[in-house]
Amino acid sequence: MTPTSTYRLQLQPDFPFSAAEEAVPYLAALGVSHLHLSPVLEAVPGSTHGYDVVDHARVRAELGGEEGLRALSRTARAHGLGLVLDIVPNHMAVPAPEHLNVPLWEVLREGPASPYAGWFDLDWEGGDGKILLPVLGGRLGEELEHLSVADGVLRYFDHAFPLREGTEKLPLPELLDAQWYRLAWWRLARTELNYRRFFTISDLIGVRVEDPEVFAASHAKILQLVREGVVEGLRIDHPDGLAAPGDYLRQLARATEEAVGGPVWTVVEKILTGDERLPADWPVAGTTGYDALHRIDGLFNDPTGADELTELYRAFADPPGDRGGYWAATVRRAAHRVLTHELAAETAYLVRAAGRICAADPALRDHAPWALHSALHELLVRMPVYRPYVAAGGPTPEEAEATLPPEAVREAKAAFSVPEEASAVDVVRELALGRLGSGPDHRAFCARFAQTSSALRAKSVEDTAFYRYTPLLSAAEVGGDPGRPAVSPDEFHAFCGRLARDWPGTGTVLSTHDTKRSADVRARLAVLTECPQRWAGLLRRWAQTAAAPDPHAAWTAWQTAVAVPYAGPDRLVPALVKAAREAGLHTSWTEQDAGYEQALEAFVRSGPCGSAQYELALFSRELTPHTRANALGATLVQLTMPGVPELYQGTEGEYLALVDPDNRRPVSYDPRTLDDAPAGVTLAEEKLHLTATALTLRRERPEVFGDSATYTPLTASGPAARHCVAFTRSGETVTAVTRLSLRLAEAGGWRDTVLTLPAGRWTDRLGGGREFEGAVPLLELFAERPVALLVRAPGGAPQHS
Numbered sequence: 050m051t052p053t054s055t056y057r058l059q060l061q062p063d064f065p066f067s068a069a070e071e072a073v074p075y076l077a078a079l080g081v082s083h084l085h086l087s088p089v090l091e092a093v094p095g096s097t098h099g100y101d102v103v104d105h106a107r108v109r110a111e112l113g114g115e116e117g118l119r120a121l122s123r124t125a126r127a128h129g130l131g132l133v134l135d136i137v138p139n140h141m142a143v144p145a146p147e148h149l150n151v152p153l154w155e156v157l158r159e160g161p162a163s164p165y166a167g168w169f170d171l172d173w174e175g176g177d178g179k180i181l182l183p184v185l186g187g188r189l190g191e192e193l194e195h196l197s198v199a200d201g202v203l204r205y206f207d208h209a210f211p212l213r214e215g216t217e218k219l220p221l222p223e224l225l226d227a228q229w230y231r232l233a234w235w236r237l238a239r240t241e242l243n244y245r246r247f248f249t250i251s252d253l254i255g256v257r258v259e260d261p262e263v264f265a266a267s268h269a270k271i272l273q274l275v276r277e278g279v280v281e282g283l284r285i286d287h288p289d290g291l292a293a294p295g296d297y298l299r300q301l302a303r304a305t306e307e308a309v310g311g312p313v314w315t316v317v318e319k320i321l322t323g324d325e326r327l328p329a330d331w332p333v334a335g336t337t338g339y340d341a342l343h344r345i346d347g348l349f350n351d352p353t354g355a356d357e358l359t360e361l362y363r364a365f366a367d368p369p370g371d372r373g374g375y376w377a378a379t380v381r382r383a384a385h386r387v388l389t390h391e392l393a394a395e396t397a398y399l400v401r402a403a404g405r406i407c408a409a410d411p412a413l414r415d416h417a418p419w420a421l422h423s424a425l426h427e428l429l430v431r432m433p434v435y436r437p438y439v440a441a442g443g444p445t446p447e448e449a450e451a452t453l454p455p456e457a458v459r460e461a462k463a464a465f466s467v468p469e470e471a472s473a474v475d476v477v478r479e480l481a482l483g484r485l486g487s488g489p490d491h492r493a494f495c496a497r498f499a500q501t502s503s504a505l506r507a508k509s510v511e512d513t514a515f516y517r518y519t520p521l522l523s524a525a526e527v528g529g530d531p532g533r534p535a536v537s538p539d540e541f542h543a544f545c546g547r548l549a550r551d552w553p554g555t556g557t558v559l560s561t562h563d564t565k566r567s568a569d570v571r572a573r574l575a576v577l578t579e580c581p582q583r584w585a586g587l588l589r590r591w592a593q594t595a596a597a598p599d600p601h602a603a604w605t606a607w608q609t610a611v612a613v614p615y616a617g618p619d620r621l622v623p624a625l626v627k628a629a630r631e632a633g634l635h636t637s638w639t640e641q642d643a644g645y646e647q648a649l650e651a652f653v654r655s656g657p658c659g660s661a662q663y664e665l666a667l668f669s670r671e672l673t674p675h676t677r678a679n680a681l682g683a684t685l686v687q688l689t690m691p692g693v694p695e696l697y698q699g700t701e702g703e704y705l706a707l708v709d710p711d712n713r714r715p716v717s718y719d720p721r722t723l724d725d726a727p728a729g730v731t732l733a734e735e736k737l738h739l740t741a742t743a744l745t746l747r748r749e750r751p752e753v754f755g756d757s758a759t760y761t762p763l764t765a766s767g768p769a770a771r772h773c774v775a776f777t778r779s780g781e782t783v784t785a786v787t788r789l790s791l792r793l794a795e796a797g798g799w800r801d802t803v804l805t806l807p808a809g810r811w812t813d814r815l816g817g818g819r820e821f822e823g824a825v826p827l828l829e830l831f832a833e834r835p836v837a838l839l840v841r842a843p844g845g846a847p848q849h850s
Contacts, residue, residue, distance in 0.1 A: 050131075050281065050314065051314050051334065051554045051693065051755060051756060052081075052082045052083040052131070052133065052281075052282060052314060052693050053081075053082040053693070053744075053747045053748045053751050053754065053755075054080065054081045054082055054083070054688070054693060054694050054695070054696070054744050054747055054748070055081060055082070055083045055084070055085040055133055055282075055556070055693060055694075055695045055696070056076050056079070056081040056083070056084055056085060056695070056696045056698070057085040057087070057561065057562070057695055057696065057697045057698055058072075058084055058085065058086055058087065058698055059087050059097075059098070059562055059698060059713050059715075060086055060087045060088075060089065060099060060109075060112050061087075061096070061097040061098070061099070061112075061713075061715070062095065062097075062111045062112070063097075063715050064715040064716075065111065065112040065113045065117065066112050066113035066117035066118055066120065066121045067113055067117060067120075067121075068715070069084065069086070069121050070120060070121045070124045070125075071718070072718040073121075073124050073125050073128050073130065074128060075718045075719060076130065076718075077125075077128035077129055077130055078741075079701060079740070079741050079744060080740075080741055080742075080743075080744025080745040080746075080747070080748050081130065081696065081744055081748075082129075082130060082131065082748055083130060083131045083132065083133050083281065083282060084121075084125055084130055084131075084132055084133065085132075085133040085134075085135065085282075085284065085695060086132060086133065086134055086135060087099050087135050087562070088100055088102065088134075088135050088136065088137055088286075089108055089109055089112060089118055089134060090102050090104065090105055090107065090108060090109060090136075090137075090270065090271075091103050091104035091105075091106075091107040091108070091109045091110065092109055092111075092142065093142050093144045093149070094111065094149075095111075097710065097713060098562070098713065099135075099137075100137050100140075100253075100286065101141075101142035101144070101252070101253060102137050102140075102141050102142060103141060103142050103144050103149040103150045104149075104150070104151065105266065105267040105268070105269070105270060105271075106266075106269065106270050107270070108270070118274075118279065119279055122278075122279040122280070131280075131281035131282065132279065132280050132281060132282075133280070133281065133282035133283065133284060133314070134271065134274070134280050134282070134283055134284070135283075135284045135286060136268075136271055136283055136284070136285060136286065137286045137287075138256065138258045138267065138268075138285065138286070138288075138291065138297065139247060139255065139256060139258070139286065139287045139288075139290035139291055140246070140247040140253040140254060140255050140256055140287075140290065141153065141169075141253070141254055141256055142252060142253060142254075143182070143251065143252050143253065143254050144252075145184075145206075145207040145208045145209075146207060146208060146209035147208060147209055147210055147211070148209060148211070151165075152165040152168045152169075153165075153168075153169065153254065154211055155211075156168070156169065156171070156180070156229070157180065157182075157210060157211050157228075157229055157230050158211035158212070158213065158214075158229070159213075159229070160178075160213070160229035161173055161229075167257060167260050167262070167263065168256060168257060168260075168263050169244060169245075169254050169255060169256060169257060170244055170245035170254075170255040170256075170257055171243065171244050172243040172244070172398055173243070174401075175243040175397070175398060175401065176231065176241070176243035178229075179228070179229060179230055179231040180229060180230040180231070180243065180244060181230070181231050181233050181237065181238070181241050181242050181243050181244075182210075182230050182231065182232050182233065183233050183234065183235045183236070183237050183238035183241075183242060183251050184205065184208055184232060184233075184235065185205070185232055185233060185234050185235060186234075186235070187234055188234050189225075189232065189233065189234070192205070192232075193221065196221060196225075196232075198212070198217060198221070198224065201217055203224070203225075203228075205232070210228070210230065210232070212224070212228065213227055213228050213229060216228065235251070236639070238251045238394065239390060239391060239393050239394060240393045240394055240397070241394060242394040243394070243398075245395075245497070245500065247287070247290065247504075248504045248507055248508055248512075249387075249391045249392065249504070249508055255290065255500075257292070258291060258297055259291065259292045259293055259296065259297065261300075264297075264300060268301070268304065271283070272304055272305065272308050275305055275308045275309060275313060276308035276309060278309075281313070281314065282313060282314040282315065282316075283301075283305070283313060283314075283315045283316075284315075284316055284317075284318065284337060284556075285298070285301075285315065285316070285317045285318060285333075286318050287318055288317045288318065288319055289319065289320070289435050289436050289499075289500075289503035290500055290503060290504075291500075292496035292499075292500065293440060293496065294317075294331070294438065295328060295330060295331055295438060296440075298315075298317070298331050298332055298333055299332055301315070302315070302332035302333075312332075314334050314554060314693075315332075315333045315334060316333060316334050316335055316336060316337050316338075316555065316556045316693075317331070317333050317335075317336055317337065318336070318337045319336045319337075320339055320435055320506075320507075320527055320528050321336065321339070321340045321434075321528060322433065322434045322435065322506075322528070323433070323434075323530065325434050325448075326448070327552065328438055328448070329551075334552065334554035334555055334556075334693070335548075335552035335554060335555020335556060335692065336552075336555055336556060337556045337558060337561075337695075338555065338556035338557040338558035338692065338695060339526070339527045339528030339558065339561075340528055340544075341544075341548075341555075341556075341557035341558065341687065341690070341692060342526060342527075342528060342529075342557075342558050342559055342564075343526070343528045343529045343530065343536070344536050344540070344541050344544045344545075345541075345557075345559065345683050345686050345687055345690075346523065346524070346526070346529070346534075346536075346571055346575070346683070347534060347535050347536025347540075347541070348536055348538065348541055348682075348683075348686070348774055348788050349572065349575045349679045349682065349683060349788055349789070350521070350523075350524070350534045350535040350536070350575050350578045351535065351578040351579050351789050351792060352535035352537075352578075354577075354578035354579050354580070354581050354792075355520070355521060355524075355534050355535050355578045357581040357582070358520050358521055358577060358578055358581040358584070359520040359521075361520075361581055361582075361584075361585040362519070362520035362604060363520075365585070365588065365589075365600055365603075365604055366519075366600040366601045366603075366604045367600060368517070368518075368601055372517060372634060373517040373518050373519065373601060373632075373634075374518075375518075375532075376514070376518050376530075376531055376532030377532060379514045379517050379518045380509060380510055380514045381430055381431075383509040383510070383513040383514045383517065384429070384430035384505060384506075384509040384510075385426075385430055386509075386513070386633070387505055387508045387509045387513060388426055388429055388430060388505055388509075389426075391508060392501060392504060392505060392508070395497070395501045395504065396422065396425055396426065396429075396501070398497060399425055399494060399497055399498060399501065400418055400421050400422045400425060402490050402493050402494040402497070403416075403421045403425070403476070403477060403480060403494060404416075404418055404421060405490050406480065406485065406486070406488075406490045406491060406494065407421070407476065409488075409490075410485075410486075413476060413485070416472075416473045416476060417470070417473075420465070420470050420473040421473050421476070421477065423464060423465065423473070424461060424471075424473040424474040424476070424477040425477050425498075427460070427461035427462075427464045427474065428453060428457060428458070428461050428474065428477055428478060428481070429498075429501065429502055429505055430505075430509075431453075431457035431460060431461060432452060432453070432457070432502050432505070432506065433451075433452065433454070433457075434452055434506070435502065435503045435506045435507070436452070436499040436500070436502040436503040436506070437449040437452040437453070437481065437482065437498075437499055437502070438499070439481075439482055439483045439495065439499075440483055440492070440495060440496075441480075441483040441485075441486065441487045441488075441491040441492040441494070441495040441496075442483060442486060442487025442491065442492075443483055443487075445482050445483060445484060449482060450482065452502075453478050453481060453482065458474055458475070458478060461474045462474050480494050480495065480498070481494070481495060481498040481499075482495075483495045511527055512631050513631060513632065513633060514531075515531065515565065515631075516628050516629075516631040516632035517601075517632045517633075517634065518531050518532075519601070519604060519605050519608070521534055521574060521575075521577065521578060522565075522566065522574055522605065522608050522609065522612070523566060523570070523571035523572075523574035523575055523612075525565060526564055526565060526566070526571070527563060527564070534578075535578070538762075538771070538774050538788075541774065542762040542776065545690050545691050545760050545762075545776065546760055546762075548690070548691035548692055548760075549691040549758065549759060549760040552691075552692070553691055553692070553755065553756045553757075553758065554692070554693055554755075554756055555691075555692045555693065556692060556693050556694075556695055557687050557690065557692040557693065557694050557695065558687075558694075558695045558697070559683060559684070559687050559697075559700065560696075560697040560700045560704065560706070560712070561695075561697055562697065562709065562712060562713055563709070564697075564712065565707070565708045566612065566706070566707060566708070567697075567700065567704050567705060567706040567707075567712060568680070568683055568684070568700065568704070569676075569680050569700075569703055569704050569705050570612045570613060570705050570706065570707070571612075572676050572679035572680040572683060573611065573612040573669070573672065573676045573679075574608065574611070574612050575679050576672045576675045576676055576679065576791060577608070577611070579675065579789055579790075579791035579792050580672075580791060584611075587664070587668060588603075588604070588607055591607055591656065591657075591661045591664070591665075592607075594655075594656055594659075594660045594661050595652050595655045595656025595657075595659065595660065595661070596652060597649075597652045597656070598635070598645055598648040598649050598652060599634075599635065601632075601634065602625070602629060602635075602649055602652070603652070603656075605625065605628060606621070606625050606649075606652065606653055606656070606657050607656075607657060609621065609624065609625065609657070609707070610657035610658070610661075610665055611665060611668060611669060612705070613705045613707065614662070614665045614666050614668075614669045615666070616705070616707070617658060618650075618653060618654050618658040620707060620711055621653050621657060621658055621707075622649075622650050622653050622654070622658075623710075623711070624707040624708055624711060625649060625653055626646055626649060626650065627708060628708075629645070629646065629649055672791075673732075674790065674794075675790045675791045675794075676732075677732050677735075677835065678786075678787045678788075678790040678835035678836075679790075680703070680732060680736060681732075681735065681736060681739060681786070681834065681835060681836045682774075682786035682787055682788060682835060682836055684736060684739060684740060684743075685739060685743060685784055685786055685836045685838060686774070686784065686786055688739075688740065688743035688744065688747070689743060689747075689754070689776075689778060689782065689784040689838065690760070690776070690784075691754075691758070691760050694744075694747075696740070697712075698716045699716040701736065701737050701740040701741070702733040702734075702736055702737045703731070703732045703733035703736055735834070738815070738816075739815060739836070739838075742814055742815055742838065743838060746782070746814060746838070746840065750781065750782075752779070753778050753779045753781045753782055754778055754779075754782075758778055758779045759778065759779050759780070760776060760777075760778060761776060761777045761780070762775070762776050763775035763776055763777060763783065763785070763804060763805070763806070763807075765802055765803065765804045765827060766802065766803055766804075766805070767799075767800065767801050767802030767803055767827075768796075768797075768800050768801070768802060769793055769796065769797075769798070769799050769800060769802040769827070770802055771788075771789075772787060772788055772789055772790070772792070772793040772799075772802075773785060773786070773787065773788070773802070773804060773827055774786050774788055775804055777807055780807060780841075781840065781841050782814075782838065782839065782840050782841070783806060783807070783811060783837070783838075783839040783840075784836075784837075784838060784839075785804060785827075785830060785831075785836065785837045785839070786835065786836045786837075787831060787835035787836065790835060798828070799826070799827040799828040799831070800828070801826065802826070802827045802828075803824045803825060803826050803827060804824070804825050804827055804830060805823065805824045805825075806821060806822065806823060806824075806825060806839070809822070809841055809842070810822050810841070810842040810844075811839040811840065811841060811842060812839060812840055812841075812842045813837060813838070813839060814838045814839065814840045815833075815834065815836075815837065815838050816833075817833060820842060821839065
């Protein structure tokens with residue numbers, strides 16, 4: 050069944066199944082239909098997220114084990130709720146000690162002959178017959194004294210490695226050389242790693258879920274839970290990491306349908322870029338909702354003010370064009386760096402595969418390895434989306450062709466000084482699109498090109514450029530476009546129309562465990578696009594109160610402090626140090642500059658968390674009516690637009706969170722029910738009331754919002770019409786929200802602007818018993834709050850002659 054709404058819970062040892070079970074009565078009263086649980090399979094001990102799976106056959110003991118999960122399911126079902134599970138098909142952990150991951154342990158012990166050798170994406174040839182394990186704190190010679198053998202195991206601090214049979218009694222140097230793995234300095238992972246990993250995280254090894262035996266073994270427990278009714282829906286983490294996402298999803302759909310006799314609601318964490326569409330042949334309900342997040346956020350950004358804010362940012366921070374000055378240039382430079390420094394091993398694998406293909410085909414010979422490497426590099430950095438979806442030897446869909454457009458090919462060839470050598474670009478493009486054959490190397494290249502492209506996009510855009518290009522911090526969210534943060538009402542309505550037609554069961558979100566700032570933080574930041582000069586004037590004054598290590602850091606820190614003025618240094622300092630490391634302009638995760646980071650911390654403590662705190666609070670209070678309009682507007686739009694809305698834990702009230710780990714703190718739930726939730730006087734109370742009202746309405750009237758529901762835009766008329774976004778669902782509910790409320794106030798308010806409702810009488814579902822009909826003055830409709838949720842009154846159907 051398709052949920053009417055879901056609620057995401059971040060399970061961890063401090064918030065196990067039993068804690069989730071205690072929250073069930075509250076969440077049922079809130080109005081959700083399903084609880085969405087973070088990964089529940091056995092993970093690295095102490096993990097706070099669960100994406101580092103070590104055993105697919107067991108439910109995680111630290112959370113309460115399988116009995117704890119089943120108890121949660123029973124309690125949820127007793128309250129009318131189902132469970133949705135987040136599953137991780139792409140990778141497993143490389144844990145310490147290594148024996149926690151049994152398949153990996155066996156491969157390390159037995160090498161290519163192990164029955165588990167097919168589980169992982171391993172390139173034995175690239176490692177001279179050994180798996181590189183980049184776990185040493187220094188070069189091997191510097192770490193020998195920390196290595197020891199005992200009880201048939203090679204130990205290094207918390208690590209424990211199996212020994213190849215018959216090698217236990219060898220002298221240590223010979224013993225090391227005799228293993229199926231090579232222990233190495235962690236820095237060598239960049240260039241010498243010979244297993245596929247999750248992005249650039251060597252602690253997560255890629256799983257070959259495309260192998261039927263691996264799929265069966267890694268999904269048996271999940272399918273059992275689905276078959277037995279413990280689980281009713283699935284979220285698929287990072288499908289773009291898989292060799293063939295479409296094939297995997299079809300295999301999963303067949304397995305779940307066989308388990309329950311019908312389709313299981315499934316969404317994928319697919320990040321769509323710009324106007325990119327989800328592949329129509331994927332048997333899923335849709336995405337997890339980042340595409341919706343971008344459109345909703347964009348409604349509340351003023352395009353003119355966003356442009357002005359960008360110019361003010363360039364004047365204040367003075368970033369070089371490709372290091373934060375201009376969005377496209379910043380993305381391109383970040384991609385070059387990530388590919389050269391962090392994904393060098395992945396590029397080397399592709400060059401070797403392309404070289405073998407060319408060597409085996411006389412028509413493709415004489416392309417130098419350096420030329421293939423350059424062609425790969427220049428094409429990858431120009432990919433406009435995360436990856437193509439194509440298989441070697443199969444058809445090349447138009448959508449796949451567009452991922453390597455002619456313009457990218459021309460630009461890539463321009464990097465070659467000798468035109469004849471530039472033909473390597475054509476070879477690489479054809480291989481990437483699967484058009485030069487279907488042999489083992491062709492299949493490997495085609496799949497790994499797509500997987501590497503996805504990792505590159507994530508690391509260069511989400512984890513680098515988002516932190517370098519910072520005119521408006523709220524625009525830097527997954528699936529977003531910081532270079533064009535505003536979305537017009539017409540664009541939003543067109544997007545919703547497509548969802549209602551093509552993907553009515555897709556997920557929609559505003560905050561997740563991965564958003565860099567929660568929705569309410571972004572709602573505050575969006576107001577800056579309506580008062581850029583006011584912000585810039587304050588910034589110039591605040592900049593005099595504390596010395597930042599550089600103007601880019603100052604801009605980022607002060608804007609963050611405006612959004613969360615009472616966070617304090619314990620939350621702001623870690624978030625801003627993380628931002629600096631991700632940006633990689635002055636410090637980074639692997640080359641930390643202690644002096645810079647100390648200066649950054651001192652600045653944050655003395656400035657945003659020090660002398661300017663009072664003025665920050667005053668400015669924040671001044672913007673309160675407009676942050677309220679944005680927060681309530683975004684919430685109501687998400688809860689009533691096409692798709693299945695998901696609430697992240699705690700976001701039913703005001704929720705001000707920064708990047709993880711700040712946004713993964715356990716939430717305390719009030720055990721009281723929400724049957725009589727007050728409309729409230731604070732934003733937290735008001736948002737809770739709105740959320741409970743909308744969710745309850747969705748649960749009561751699934752036909753109005755479900756798979757067969759319709760979506761129709763409504764247009765206001767009058768001098769302030771552009772400040773209202775409104776739509777009706779199935780002719781039975783009306784959503785109306787205020788956008789750009791500060792600009793609205795400066796222009797004189799609603800005046801005689803009206804919204805003409807569909808024929809019939811309409812009741813205000815948010816309280817007060819008010820009724821409306823016909824052309825309603827927006828001054829009246831929004832008299833009590835900047836949003837309205839109307840339902841057709843009993844007997845209020847239009848009269849037909």
